[in-house]
Amino acid sequence: MKKYFLYFKICLYQYFIYRINFIFWRLRNFLNIIFLYFLWTSINKTNSFSYTQDQLVSYIFLINLLYAIILSTRTEEIPQLIISGEIMNIITKPISFFKLIITKEIVDKLVNIFFSLIEISLLIFIFQPNFYFQKNIFSLIIMIIFIFLAIILSFFIDLIISFLAFWSTETWAPRFIFYIVLSILSGSIFPLDILPSTIYQLLLLTPFPYFVYFPAKLFLTPTNYSIISHLFIVLIWILITFFLSFIMWKRGIKNYSFYGR
Amino acid sequence: MKKLIKIFFLLTKTSIQSMLTHQIGVITFLLGKILRFIFYFSFLFFLLEKTKFLAGYNFNQAIIFFLTFNLIDIISQMVFREVYRFRQQVISGSLDYYLTKPYPIFLKILFGGFDVLDLITLIPVLILTAYFVFQIPNLLLINIFLFFFLFINGLLISTGFHILVLSSAVLTSEVDHSIMIFRDLSRMGAISMDIYKEPLRSILTFVIPIGIMITYPAKALLNLLNLQSIFISFLISFFFLFFSLKLWNLALKKYQSVGN
Numbered sequence: 001m002k003k004y005f006l007y008f009k010i011c012l013y014q015y016f017i018y019r020i021n022f023i024f025w026r027l028r029n030f031l032n033i034i035f036l037y038f039l040w041t042s043i044n045k046t047n048s049f050s051y052t053q054d055q056l057v058s059y060i061f062l063i064n065l066l067y068a069i070i071l072s073t074r075t076e077e078i079p080q081l082i083i084s085g086e087i088m089n090i091i092t093k094p095i096s097f098f099k100l101i102i103t104k105e106i107v108d109k110l111v112n113i114f115f116s117l118i119e120i121s122l123l124i125f126i127f128q129p130n131f132y133f134q135k136n137i138f139s140l141i142i143m144i145i146f147i148f149l150a151i152i153l154s155f156f157i158d159l160i161i162s163f164l165a166f167w168s169t170e171t172w173a174p175r176f177i178f179y180i181v182l183s184i185l186s187g188s189i190f191p192l193d194i195l196p197s198t199i200y201q202l203l204l205l206t207p208f209p210y211f212v213y214f215p216a217k218l219f220l221t222p223t224n225y226s227i228i229s230h231l232f233i234v235l236i237w238i239l240i241t242f243f244l245s246f247i248m249w250k251r252g253i254k255n256y257s258f259y260g261r
Numbered sequence: 262m263k264k265l266i267k268i269f270f271l272l273t274k275t276s277i278q279s280m281l282t283h284q285i286g287v288i289t290f291l292l293g294k295i296l297r298f299i300f301y302f303s304f305l306f307f308l309l310e311k312t313k314f315l316a317g318y319n320f321n322q323a324i325i326f327f328l329t330f331n332l333i334d335i336i337s338q339m340v341f342r343e344v345y346r347f348r349q350q351v352i353s354g355s356l357d358y359y360l361t362k363p364y365p366i367f368l369k370i371l372f373g374g375f376d377v378l379d380l381i382t383l384i385p386v387l388i389l390t391a392y393f394v395f396q397i398p399n400l401l402l403i404n405i406f407l408f409f410f411l412f413i414n415g416l417l418i419s420t421g422f423h424i425l426v427l428s429s430a431v432l433t434s435e436v437d438h439s440i441m442i443f444r445d446l447s448r449m450g451a452i453s454m455d456i457y458k459e460p461l462r463s464i465l466t467f468v469i470p471i472g473i474m475i476t477y478p479a480k481a482l483l484n485l486l487n488l489q490s491i492f493i494s495f496l497i498s499f500f501f502l503f504f505s506l507k508l509w510n511l512a513l514k515k516y517q518s519v520g521n
Contacts, residue, residue, distance in 0.1 A: 024438030031445045034461075042316045042456035049311060173289030180293045184300040195307055 003095060004103050011107040029064070030119050036060045036189065037127065049194055055220050056191075058132040061120050062216045063188050068112035070150045070211050071182070074104045075158035076175060079165035085258035105155065134219045142227055143218040149234045150211050156241035157207065163245060166252030187213025204230065207237040268364055273375040276342070280377070287378065294382045298331065305452075316455040321396050322483055323452060328390040329479040330451040333412070334444075335383045337419040343374030344423045345440055347430050356431075357518045370427060371420075394482060407481035411473075411494060418474040418498045419447075421505040428505070431512040450475035470497050 015022055040056045051059070078101070081087040090097050124131075134140055161178055165171045183189065185208035192213045193200055203209050214230065280287060305327055309320040318326070347370055350356050359369045394400065394408075422443045429439045446469060454462050454472040466472030473494040480486045 020433050021438055024442055028438060028442055028445050031442070031449065035445075035449045038456045038458070038461075039452065043308075043312045168285065170283055170286040170289075173286040173293075177289055177293045177296065180297045180300070183297075184304065190304060190308065194311060 004099055007100060007103050008107055011104050012111070015107075015111055026115050026119065029116065030123075033060065033064050033119065033123055037123065037129075041129075049191075051191060051220070052132070054130045055132045057129045059191055059216055059220060061124070061129075061131075062219055063212050064120060065113070065116050066147065066212045066215055067188055068116040069109060069147060070154055070215075071186070071188075072108050072112035073154070073158050074108045075101065075155070075162050077104075078159075078162035079171040082162075082165035082252075082256075083169050083258065088258075091253075109151075132220060136222055139218050139222060143215050145231075146210065146215045146218060146234070149231075149238065150215060153207055153234060153238050153241060154211055156238065156245045159245040160241060160248060163248040163252050166248070166256060182208060182211065185209065186211040187216065191217070193217075205233060207234070207241075210234050210237070265364060265368060268368060269372060269375075272369065272373040276374045277377050291378050291381060294378070298382065298386070301451075302327070316453050318453060318455070321393060324393050325390075325397070325482060326453045326476065326479045327451055328386060328393060329412070329415075329482075330447065330475045331386050332383070332390060333415050333419060333475055333478075334447055335379050335386060336416060337423070337447075339376045339379030339383065341371060341374075341420075341423045342376040342379075343370055343372065344426055346374060347427055348434060351430050352434055354518060356516075367424075371423060397483065399484075400482075401484070404482050404484050407486070407491065408478050411478040411481050411486075411491070414495055414498045415474040415478055417502055418470050421498070421502040422474075424502075424505040424509050428508045428512040431509075431516050446471050447475065453479070467493075467497060470494075470501055473497055 037057065037060050040060055041053065043053075043056075049056070078087075081090070087097070090100065134143075157178070161171060161175050164174060185192070185203060185206065187209060192203055192209055195203070210230070210233070302324075305323060306320070309315055309323055313319065315323045350359070350370065356370070360366055362369065394405070397404075423440075426440045426443060446465075449457075449465060450471045454466050454476045457465060462472070466476070477486060477490070477494050481491070
């Protein structure tokens with residue numbers, strides 16, 4: 001456990017080596033919230049959405065935080081480890097590769113959450129928007145459960161994309177597609193229920209809405225719809241992605257080869 | 262000049278050949294770009310179907326802003342793709358090699374990576390833009406001319422931004438996020454600067470001239486610009502480009518070769 005804690009500290013320090021890079025990275029996040037905030041506040045208050053403007057504003061800030069908690073990841077570094085052969089340096093040592101990856105993920109999420117909270121607080125201070133708060137404890141508990149499940153689901157999907165590096169050097173391409181689909185279908189730009197009902201219902205069968213949209217929805221509206229069926233869908237996706245990533249790892253590492261260094 | 266054009270085509274040919282060595286990546290990348298456009302277009306469609314107006318603009322007007330943003334964004338990426346690879350050239354020391362070449366350095370580091378994939382995505386966006394432009398009621402020829410000139414003006418501002426990114430890479434060796442910050446800033450003009458409140462609107466229009474770069478050509482097309490604004494926009498783009506070139510010269514003076 002001590003060695004993973006040491007690795008935790010090293011990962012944390014790494015963020016602050018390239019300070020300008022770090023500041024630019026956070027600035028991008030900041031600009032994104034500003035854009036979405038003004039986009040949604042420019043919409044006339046008499047819109048035909050099922051959300052009030054307070055709820056829409058709360059949605060923007062909430063999805064930013066949820067994105068930091070659920071979708072921030074460092075797994076995009078795994079393909080390079082596989083392609084360069086550097087992964088051999090890790091798996092031949094008396095440490096667990098997956099525990100290292102999980103440690104890195106925890107650090108990344110903590111850093112993202114910390115800075116997202118600062119940025120959101122700063123924007124709240126500047127714009128002083130009206131917030132909607134969910135007072136129903138049951139909804140909040142369900143939301144936390146869904147956040148936890150979304151973290152697991154997102155981790156397994158990221159692993160699947162990363163493990164493609166065992167068979168191809170071009171893993172950036174599927175990751176690029178995944179992030180494009182994710183940017184829209186996860187609800188990180190708009191609440192998905194503004195889409196036509198049929199598209200919306202079909203989307204709920206995919207993993208994407210459960211990353212950001214669904215936990216945010218639980219915070220903003222009372223849970224009067226079938227939670228069990230959605231829970232069932234997420235669990236099915238977790239099982240599928242877990243087995244797929246497990247099989248890919250087993251087969252990939254069995255036939256693993258890389259160019260000399 | 263003839264020699265420079267020949268070198269440009271030679272660099273473009275090399276860039277295309279290098280790109281075609283990653284065929285799966287190329288197809289996926291192209292698919293991703295098309296998907297992204299379809300997604301954002303559909304989002305605007307569904308959004309405006311419910312709200313009818315966005316910052317006072319109807320669907321057709323908002324789409325004109327969105328398409329103008331896409332045209333400038335795609336052309337900038339197509340022409341200035343090499344900027345995305347510049348950091349590697351700085352930290353590996355390759356920049357020294359290019360600096361000794363007997364042709365202008367920008368030919369390699371700014372224009373040297375023409376991206377043919379963006380040319381493919383540009384064509385449908387151009388067709389779609391033409392379709393929506395001719396939907397504008399009472400469209401005058403002068404508005405089309407103004408759109409064209411302000412569009413070129415927008416591309417000059419985009420050139421200025423890319424030179425700033427190159428300068429920042431020489432000064433700090435960190436270009437990855439600065440080019441993406443430019444992309445994020447551009448996206449802030451994707452709908453119209455009118456969604457922002459003052460003073461942010463003026464900052465984004467005149468100080469960081471994203472508004473002039475993206476929103477002004479569309480506004481000219483919709484007959485929403487006065488002569489004074491058009492004049493100011495040309496003046497600002499001139500000073501912006503001048504400033505970015507000055508910064509580049511300063512960056513080169515401060516440049517310390519890494520060596521390899």
